[in-house]
Amino acid sequence: MNSTRFPRTARVRARSDFDRIFKHGRRVALPVLALHFQADQAVAPRLGLAVSRKVDPHAVGRNRIKRVLRDAFRHVRDELAPGDYVIVARPGASRCSGEELRTAFHSLLKRAGTRPAPALPLTPAPGTMPAASPSDPLPDPGPG
Template structure:
C-alpha cells in the first residue's frame, strides 16, 4: 500500500531552498498559479507561497494552501523526484478547492512532472448508413447551369 501521508520531509521549508528553486528551476504558469520546479534525486517536496496580495485574510490564504497541499499529497507518488514551489496568484482567491486542484494537476502535467492521465478507450462515433442522403434530382438546377 502506498502511503499518502505528507511528512515534514516532503516540504520545502528553508529560504535557501526556495531561492535555489526560484533561480535555477523551470517555471510554468497559469492565471491562477505558477509552478517552479527543480528536478532532483530525492522524493518530491512541496513549497507554497501565498502572499497577502492573493488574499488579505489569513483564512483565505490557508484555504488555498490546504487545497494545494491535499492535491500534492495525493499526487506525490506519481510525481518525478524534485522540489516544487507553487506560487498562488490573486485569481486563486476566487477559485474553489476543486479548481485549484485541477490547476495544479494541469501545471504538473505541463511541466512534465506528472504523466498525462490515460484516456479511456472510446468507441468511434457511428457513421451514417449508406443511402441516407437524398440523391440529387437530375432536373434540379445546379449553380453552373443557371442562366445568368
C-alpha cells in the same frame, strides 16, 4: 507510501531551497497559479507553497488555498518525478473554489511534464470491424 500523510520531509521549508528553485528551476504558469520546479533524482517529491497577502489579505483565505494545494499534492506525490515543486498563488486564486484550484494544479503538472503519461486502457479501442457475436457461425476452415 501512505498518501494520507504529509511529512516534513515532503516539504520545501528553507529559504535557501526556495531561492535555489526560483533561480535555477523551470517555471510554468496559469492566471491563478505558477509552478516552479527543479528535478533532483536524490530527493522524493517535495512541495513548497508561497501564498502572500496580495493573494488574500485574510489568513483564513490564504490557509484555505494552502490546504487545498497540499491535499492535491498529497494525492499525486507518488506519481511525480523526483524533485522540488513550489506553487506560487496569484491574486485570482482567492476567488477560486477548491476544485478549481485542484484543476489548475493538475494542469500545471501536466504542462510541466512532471507526471508520467497515463497508462493505456486495458480494453482495446473500437476498430472498424464489428465484434463477432456468439450467434455468428464459425467460418469454414477449408481443406487442410
